Structures are given as C-alpha cells and as structure tokens.
Amino acid sequence: MTQPIIQLSGLDKFYGNFQALSQVDLDIKTGEFFSLLGPSGCGKTTLLRSIAGFETPSAGSLYIDGQSMDGVPANKRPTNMVFQSYAIFPHMSVAENVAYGLKARKLPKAEIKTRVTDAIAMVGLQGFGERASHGLSGGQRQRVALARALVLKPRVLLLDEPLSALDKKLREQMQSELRQLQRAVGITFVLVTHDQEEALTMSDRIAVMFDGTIAQVATPQDLYGQPCSRRVANFIGMMNFLDAKILSTSGETVDVDVQSFGKLTLPLGQATGGLEGCDAVGVRPEMLTILTGSQTAEREIEAVVSEVFYYGDMTYYDVRLPFKEESVTITMRNTAGRSILGVGEKARVGWSASSLLLLK
Amino acid sequence: MTWFQKWRRGEGAQGLFLISPTLAFTLLLLAVPLVMVIVLSFWTQDYLTLHRTFSLENYRTAWTEPMYQYLMARSLKISMLVTAMTVLLAYPVAYFISFRVSPKRKAMWIFLITIPFWTSYLMRIFLWKVILGYNGVVNGSLMGLGVIEQPLSFILYNQNAVVLTLAHAWVPFAILPIFVALERVDRSLIEAAEDLGDTKWRRFLRVTLPLSMPGVIAATIIVFIPTIGDYVTPRLVGGPNGLMIANMIELQFKKANDAPLGAALAISAMIIVTCVALIFIWLNKKYIREAK
Structure with missing residues (x-):
C-alpha cells in the first residue's frame, strides 16, 4: 500500500x-x-x-x-x-x-x-x-x-x-x-x-x-x-438501545441478558467496540419488523404501538416492549397492501439476534 | 379636517418637528452666514462704504493676483503634506489596534488615542512651540549632547512646523476611520490569501490594504478639508513663510478692511476644497462598490 x-x-x-x-x-x-x-x-x-x-x-x-x-x-x-x-x-x-x-x-x-x-x-x-x-x-x-x-x-x-x-x-x-x-x-x-x-x-x-x-x-x-459505541451509534442514524448484561464469555461467543429480549448467545463479532464495558444492545429501527398475518420471523416479541408517524414512503412506529420504559422505534416501508397500524394496537415485532450490536 | 391638520398628523410633519431644533440651528448659524458671505463676495468695498452692486471684480482679483494664487497653492501643498503624513502615521497605529491588540483591549486603546483631546488645541500648539523653539526642548537637548553648536532655526516658524503641528493634531481623527475599515476586513479573506500562497507582506498589499481603502479615503477627507482652512496653526508656528489662505482671508476682513475680497477668497477656497473632496468621494464610492 x-x-x-x-x-x-x-x-x-x-x-x-x-x-x-x-x-x-x-x-x-x-x-x-x-x-x-x-x-x-x-x-x-x-x-x-x-x-x-x-x-x-x-x-x-x-x-x-x-x-x-x-x-x-x-x-x-x-x-x-x-x-x-x-x-x-x-x-x-x-x-x-x-x-x-x-x-x-x-x-x-x-x-x-x-x-x-x-x-x-x-x-x-x-x-x-x-x-x-x-x-x-x-x-x-x-x-x-x-x-x-x-x-x-x-x-x-x-x-x-x-x-x-x-x-x-x-x-x-x-x-x-x-x-x-x-x-x-x-x-x-x-x-x-x-x-x-x-x-x-x-x-x-x-x-x-x-x-x-x-x-x-x-x-x-x-x-x-458496526458503530463502536453508543455515542457513535446515536450520532450516525437512529438506534434503539436495550439494557444488556454480560453473563459469560466462552471462546467466540458471549452470553448476554437483554432487556425485553431475554437471554441470548451472540458471536463476539457483534461487540463491535470490544466487549469491555458493554452494557447495552443496539438495534437499528429498520432491523425490526412489524409482522402481519401469517408472517413469521426468527424471533418474535409482543408489543403495543404507542405512536405512529406517517412519511408517505415510510411509517415510523414507536412501540412499547415488555419490561422497557422508553419506546422503541421501528421503520417500515409502506409496500403495497400493507396496512398501517393504529395507536394502541397490538403488534408482533420480529427481530433476529444477528442484527443486535453489543455496545458500551 | 383641513389639509394643515392632516399634514400635521402625518409622518413627514413628525419628522420635521423632531429635527426642527437642529434645523433652526443649522439654518441660522450655517446657511444664513454662508448666503451672506456669498452675497458679500459679489459686492465691493471702498474704505468704509460698501457698494451693493453686483461685481465679479473680487473673484478676478482672487484668481489672478499672484499673491493669492501663491497662498492658495501653498495652502493646498501644506494640507496635502499634512494629510499624507497623518494617514501614513495613522495607518500603522490603526492596523496595530485592529490586528495585534486583543479584542478585550481594543476599546482601551481607542480611548488612549483620544487623550490628546483632553488638552485644548491652543495649548497643544504652544507646547509645540516649547518643543521646537529657539531655546526649546529639541534644540536644548541637541546642544546639550553636543550634536549642534547653534540652535536649529528651520524647525519653528516655517511650513515644516505647521505640517508637524497639524499632523499631530489630526492623527487621532485619521486613526478612527482606518481602524473601522480594518475591523470590517473579514479575517478569513486574509487566511485565504495565506492559504493560496501569499507571504505576509503580499497578502497585506493584495487583500488588507485594498479592502481598507474606504477608511483611508475617509481619513484623507476628514483631515484634508479642515486643515486647508486652518489659520490658528500657521499664525502661531508658521512664521511669515508659513501663512496660509485662511490668514489672508482674516486679514482682508479685519486689517485690510476689504470684506468683499475676503469673502471672494473664502468662496474660492471652498470651491477648490469641494472639488478635491468630490474627487475623494468619487474614489470612495468606487472602492465601496468594489468592496461589496
């Protein structure tokens, strides 16, 4: 070089x-x-x-x-x-x-x-x-x-x-x-x-x-x-944070207890800024989906819609997850045939462990 | 409602009322005397009798008599020298205050510059007499040091002394407009000039100086116009060869007892000053237009 x-x-x-x-x-x-x-x-x-x-x-x-x-x-x-x-x-x-x-x-x-x-x-x-x-x-x-x-x-x-x-x-x-x-x-x-x-x-x-x-x-x-910290993640685009506690590490993986999402095993690569001091898990709003009808996802969680922001091509949902005070933002593309949920409606939120980032 | 009541409540009338004290003052003490002088200049006087018939005789004398031509030229020369010296002395000071003094201290420096005004102008002229005189500070020191054996005579009672005294008196008035112009020069322009490869001296010549020209021209006008008509300074430190046109005007009004000729000389001097000032104002407009 x-x-x-x-x-x-x-x-x-x-x-x-x-x-x-x-x-x-x-x-x-x-x-x-x-x-x-x-x-x-x-x-x-x-x-x-x-x-x-x-x-x-x-x-x-x-x-x-x-x-x-x-x-x-x-x-x-x-x-x-x-x-x-x-x-x-x-x-x-x-x-x-x-x-x-x-x-x-x-x-x-x-x-x-x-x-x-x-x-x-x-x-x-x-x-x-x-x-x-x-x-x-x-x-x-x-x-x-x-x-x-x-x-x-x-x-x-x-x-x-x-x-x-x-x-x-x-x-x-x-x-x-x-x-x-x-x-x-x-x-x-x-x-x-x-x-x-x-x-x-x-x-x-x-x-x-x-x-x-x-x-x-x-x-x-x-x-x-792969932002290296919560601060960077917050400055670049939107990011949802969930409290997380590291339980143990073994070789290439780490066991964490994540607020709302429960106990998970994540690959070490998802701790992008190093494992030390990590106390939260971040997930981008577009990495979460609101499931409709018979749709399924790798993992699902029940939530309640607390706010809806309609942008034409996109809809931004603020949803309440169990065991979490602040709402979580989800962005959904408004594709054909997709109905917009109303405030107070129940929603099935789909997520995957691979889209989570362990951050300090 | 009559038209008068309507007019009285209008904005124009309110403005007129607001400026009326100043307006009355200006009319009585500036416009009226000026008109009187103009009228007087077209009359003639024969010892004590004033002939109130229109005549251009005074102007013919004022513009053709060699003595008046010579005095007018000398006045122009002296005030140009004073202006040049004043601006050249004021620019570095203004530059220093604007560029080298920390922003917190600038007001203090401007305040320091006004200190000479705490003493009356006459006092300052007399001080120059003390400094420059035959047994004055300069001669005394130089003789004490053995540099000279006889007191220098060319430093007082001549044109040099007039230029020096006037320049000293007017420098503060020149510093202020130049300082204001320099303050308005966007510092990023000077950085840009540096960034583009200019040395300190080159970027001063290519950016700072041209952009501060409106201040320099303002200073020139401010100094030039009053100094050309000054008569106290030449009278006190000028000696016989340092007299200027204003001394002659005074002479005509008083001792020579020819007020109409004095008035014609005064109006002639005003016309010349106006022409010079117009040139500077035109230059200033040109710079301001370009600098916008």
Whole structure:
C-alpha cells in the first residue's frame, strides 16, 4: 500500500486550559474522500485548520506527503482550503479570485490565463470570469472557492463545512457534484461536517469525533453497521438501545441478558467496540419488523404501538416492549397492501439476534 | 379636517418637528452666514462704504493676483503634506489596534488615542512651540549632547512646523476611520490569501490594504478639508513663510478692511476644497462598490 498522504500522531491542541484536540492519531490515504464528522465543538475544525497550517498543534506530529509540517506556514503547505464563508475576495472578479494563488506563485501570464479558464469551466462557471464576485449566489461563490483552490493542484483539498450555508436542494446537488469532482481530479479531499447524512453519502471513509478525540474511523457502511459505541451509534442514524448484561464469555461467543429480549448467545463479532464495558444492545429501527398475518420471523416479541408517524414512503412506529420504559422505534416501508397500524394496537415485532450490536 | 391638520398628523410633519431644533440651528448659524458671505463676495468695498452692486471684480482679483494664487497653492501643498503624513502615521497605529491588540483591549486603546483631546488645541500648539523653539526642548537637548553648536532655526516658524503641528493634531481623527475599515476586513479573506500562497507582506498589499481603502479615503477627507482652512496653526508656528489662505482671508476682513475680497477668497477656497473632496468621494464610492 502507498504511503498515507496525511499522517497525524499524538496531536494535542490547547487553548488556555481548554483542550480542543487530544491525542489524535489519523492516517488519510492518497486520493480518498475523507470526512471529519462530529457535533459542533468536537474539534473537527481545529483539526482541519491544523492540517492547513492556521493552528499550531501543542504537541504531536503532522506529516503531509511524507514531509513534516513542523514550522511550515500555511502558504508553504501543499494543501488548499475551501472556507466555510468561502472567503471570496470582494474586490476582485471571479477570474481574479481564481488566479490569486497562481499570481502568488508568479507563473507566466499565459499559463495563468489557460489554467484559470480551465478551472472556471471545471466547476461549471463558464462565462462568469469577468463577473464581480459580490453579485454571486451562494452556490456560485462555492464554485469559485473550489476553482480557486483546485487550480493550484494541491495534494490535499480541505473543505470546512462547505455546504452548510446552502439550502437543502442546492446542498444535495453540490454533494453529488463535489463527489464527481473529487473522482475527476483525483485529489485527496478532507471534509469537515456536522451533517451525518452528508458524510455518509460523500465519503470513502469517515472519522467521528467527540470532545477532541477520534471515536471511530471507518467506511460509511461500517460506521453505520458496526458503530463502536453508543455515542457513535446515536450520532450516525437512529438506534434503539436495550439494557444488556454480560453473563459469560466462552471462546467466540458471549452470553448476554437483554432487556425485553431475554437471554441470548451472540458471536463476539457483534461487540463491535470490544466487549469491555458493554452494557447495552443496539438495534437499528429498520432491523425490526412489524409482522402481519401469517408472517413469521426468527424471533418474535409482543408489543403495543404507542405512536405512529406517517412519511408517505415510510411509517415510523414507536412501540412499547415488555419490561422497557422508553419506546422503541421501528421503520417500515409502506409496500403495497400493507396496512398501517393504529395507536394502541397490538403488534408482533420480529427481530433476529444477528442484527443486535453489543455496545458500551 | 383641513389639509394643515392632516399634514400635521402625518409622518413627514413628525419628522420635521423632531429635527426642527437642529434645523433652526443649522439654518441660522450655517446657511444664513454662508448666503451672506456669498452675497458679500459679489459686492465691493471702498474704505468704509460698501457698494451693493453686483461685481465679479473680487473673484478676478482672487484668481489672478499672484499673491493669492501663491497662498492658495501653498495652502493646498501644506494640507496635502499634512494629510499624507497623518494617514501614513495613522495607518500603522490603526492596523496595530485592529490586528495585534486583543479584542478585550481594543476599546482601551481607542480611548488612549483620544487623550490628546483632553488638552485644548491652543495649548497643544504652544507646547509645540516649547518643543521646537529657539531655546526649546529639541534644540536644548541637541546642544546639550553636543550634536549642534547653534540652535536649529528651520524647525519653528516655517511650513515644516505647521505640517508637524497639524499632523499631530489630526492623527487621532485619521486613526478612527482606518481602524473601522480594518475591523470590517473579514479575517478569513486574509487566511485565504495565506492559504493560496501569499507571504505576509503580499497578502497585506493584495487583500488588507485594498479592502481598507474606504477608511483611508475617509481619513484623507476628514483631515484634508479642515486643515486647508486652518489659520490658528500657521499664525502661531508658521512664521511669515508659513501663512496660509485662511490668514489672508482674516486679514482682508479685519486689517485690510476689504470684506468683499475676503469673502471672494473664502468662496474660492471652498470651491477648490469641494472639488478635491468630490474627487475623494468619487474614489470612495468606487472602492465601496468594489468592496461589496
């Protein structure tokens, strides 16, 4: 395997007494679309700004492309950034904005011109070159910011919540455009976001961060399917939790006593974050089914519907299981002929032991 | 209801009532005297008799007489020098407060800048006389150190002294607009410039300076307009070669007893200042439009 483009080890960052980053170790592979995901204040932006060179880590090492970035200022790093505010120079036209970095590198005029034209075309802004930058819409500003950074052919493109300022429809469009652009240019993208859906749909790999530490690094599928802790599971999508108590372990299996579900034997692989400290079992809402008529499942349990949310294509049920205070959410696809249950009706809930995750 | 009652209850009338004290003040003490000066400038005076017939004679004198041309040019030169010096001195201070001082301390620094205003302007001019005078602080120190044997004479009672004194007085007024403009420069733009490969000095020239130009232009206008008409400073520290157009206007109104010519000189000076100010305002608009 080739060398990672970004290698972080033992990175710490303090602001006074506040620790923004704590012992961050991370390798980002060349050419991947990598996301830093976490709630606000988790340190993801600080981490990105440390890579860009705007923050100096208090401890630890940072290598980009095999080179130590210790003491290397932002203007000398092989990274470029798309800022959250886009930071488009208001006193310059679109083309002047895109040409900014090329002029800083004192390239010949003819080369600047062709590269700027290509970059503007690449982000779909043909004909906008002479426009003043202050008349642009949010989406256009973002494209200018992208062109301005990509025209320099950086080794890594850093994106700080680039889609948060756009409305929902434009955001979804830009998500797929960004993904396509990344595939086309082959540059490593590092994206900071607090939107789990955005991270899941766009990334090759995701690092989930809480309180200045990285909780889990995984592909979107693994992150959703095998979260390493309750906190990660809760942050990525919906998850039902049932109290669980480990009774004993033997070789490849573990015996647990699960609230409502009773005593079970699960393979050790279902303790995705390790067995130590596990006190709950998680199950995704779509892994539970409400059985109708003669349908059967591997295991069944009686429940009472306490709330119904109808979404058109889906119905979200909140149901009460025996021996459990809080309700459990089940999502069902509204296929043809399937009737919607009402509040207070009894339901047979089908589940399987293989869809349970042992979490701490 | 009569139209008057209707009008009186309208929003326009309410606004008019609200501004009426200021309006009356402005009309009586600014507009009326101004009109009087304009009217006066078209009359002529012969010793003590005022001829109330329309005449452009005063303007012909004001614009063709070499002495007035020379004084006007000197006034322009001095106030341009003062403006240049003031803005050049104010910019680094404003930059320092905006970029280097921690946000908590900025208000304190701005407050410190106003300290010179605690003393009257006349006092400050006299202090410059003490500092620059024949037996003043500068000469005394230099002679005491043995750097010079005779007191320097070129530091007081000439144009240099006028420029220095005026610049010192006006720097605080220039710092404030530049500071405000620098505060409004989005810091992420400067980071973006750094990210795109510019060194500190280059990103100042390409981003910070152009974006702070509205403040620089405002400071220029604020300093230039009042200094060109200043007459206290040249009178006290300017010596015979440091006199400016305002001193001549004063002379015409008082000792020379030719108020109409003084009025014509004053109106001429106002026209020139207006033209210069309009150029700056046009420049400012251009920058503001681009910076939006």
